[in-house]
Amino acid sequence: MPELPEVETIRRTLAPHILGQTIKKVRVVWPGAFVLPAKMTPARALRGRAVVSLNRRGKYLLLGLDDGSTIVAHFRMTGSFVFYPRPRAGSKHTHVIISLTAGQLHYTDQRKFGRLQFVPAGELAALACLNKLGPEPIAEDFDLEYFAKKLDNKKSAIKAALLDQTIICGLGNIYADEALFRAGILPFRPAGSLKLSELFLLYDAVRVTLREGIESGGTTFRDYKDADGHSGSFQNRLRVYGRGGLPCLNCGRALTKIKVSGRASVYCADCQH
DNA sequence: CACTAAACCTGGGAGC
């Protein structure tokens, strides 16, 4: 499930393949995957455009084109970009094929939750889904003071706050559980109940966990692959996610699995307080 | 305003 480290890995592996290339042809196999303004067609929007930038914001991937327009991609659960040096037929779940000067970019998504949205020049700044996002957790603009202020007096669970993209962006269920374990904090604690010392542990844990995720090339739990089709390795370093009932790697006690604000959450009842 | 639930999808696994 692409969270910040997975999207960042896709960005890094995709960039050398597509930057500077020109879009020659667009084939939309499943129209639901490609969102664009009425009266536009994918071909009219993209054909002849060069890819000039590739950026990430939270879990969004932004492909900048040479006329100022942008393709805003969100992979949700199973979406992915894969680059092929030579043209080839799509698989069962390939929804969009973008042919470049050299090679092809395939957008695939088994669950069909993800979207590629074409945003015309000048309209990116008004895009609600991007404007609502909180700061990047691994960047300088995410500091402890901001974090404390956002959680102050909050009665909802700290896990829910970590998943709230308007507070900080990029965390999903996997890295939220891992960060809480690293910080030694129970997922269902009211966010406003954390002491400053605990907030610092969590702030640090979020940043370290995400950085380790990126270093590992992301987490391949089911089907995530980078743009070259390679798996990540952070699944080998997971300490709680997907390990409900298994022994805690720190103390040996069986890990507990519960629902916190509707999301599966795994924690150690001895190591997290 | 704050929080919850449903909706969007498909495939894998469990249980019968």
Place this chain on the structure above:
DNA sequence: TGCTCCCAGGTTTAGT
């Protein structure tokens, strides 16, 4: 073997 049911999860939208 085959059927049914549940679960996984990010975000938006609708409802309490």
